[in-house]
Amino acid sequence: MESTVVRPFVTSDLEGAAAALVAVHASDGYPVEGVADPEGWIQSANVLAAWVGELQGRIVGHVSVMRPQGEESAAMWMEQSGDDEKHVAVLARLFVVTEARKHALGQQLMQAALAWAREHDIRLVLDVLTKDAAAIRLYQRLGWTKIGEASHSFGDNQRADAICFVAPEA
Template identity: 65%
Template sequence: MESVTVRPFSDDDLTGAAEALVEVHETDGYPVEGVDDPEAWIKSEDVLAAWIAESDGRIVGHVAVMKPQGEAAADLWVKQSGDDMGHVGVLARLFVVESARKQTAGRQLMEAAASHARDHGLRLVLDVMVKDASAIRLYERLGWRKIGETIHHFGNGETIPAVCFVSPSA
């Protein structure tokens, strides 16, 4: 497998990113929602910026920085820091196909999002399902700090425990 390159997301990437998302859902059960219409989930109106990871001409990962939309992590960070919601971005829609995980695709995607956040005066937060242990390990390795816990609601009244993180300070 070639090395992974990360670049800004474009509309031409939508089909490939949706295919990668469905593959990740099949191997990891992530995301718990959104796979019924993966293109709409990836290209939400709340996305401020997004990137894809590519290897051998194939999209193998994705990440977005989104406007806060009632995420527990955003609310917790504003309460704990005194910052206002206008200075908060949500790291979201992060996924990497299994075959690309040893190539630092997740780290490179997170670094692209973090760089964007710094350039735009945003502090990044995220909610991650407790079951997604490898994602939690990545966030902790990159210096993200746990700021609380929540319950993620999805589907038809379903819930799953989640942990809230904030990015390292700039």
């Protein structure tokens, strides 16, 4: 059995995480932005915590918990729940290379982020493009609840439909 590990992101992981991001973009078209500067996109100043997934010692996945930066899901959840920005964060930058998906690393990465959020009394939200059907199925299978729909803006005035989710309660 191939060995998988999910652990906190450290700066020395940046090159491997960026390479994994570029590979995921090539196979899936995710993300729709950030690929021109994958290291900058991964290591945003808005990251509160992040993890990587390894397979046989190679970084093959990543996830971040980030401060809200105007995401529709954060605004929707704060309006629906009454939570403030101190208690809401965004699950973001989740990706796993194709050959590592059979190891449930996406789920393991999400579980690490959820555990961190619960320890910090934070509710996670996310926006996912409707084109990313496998990701939507994963969120639903893990108990995330749809809270609305939005339009994601990126690039030169491009837009794509998105679904907003909130994490299950602790």
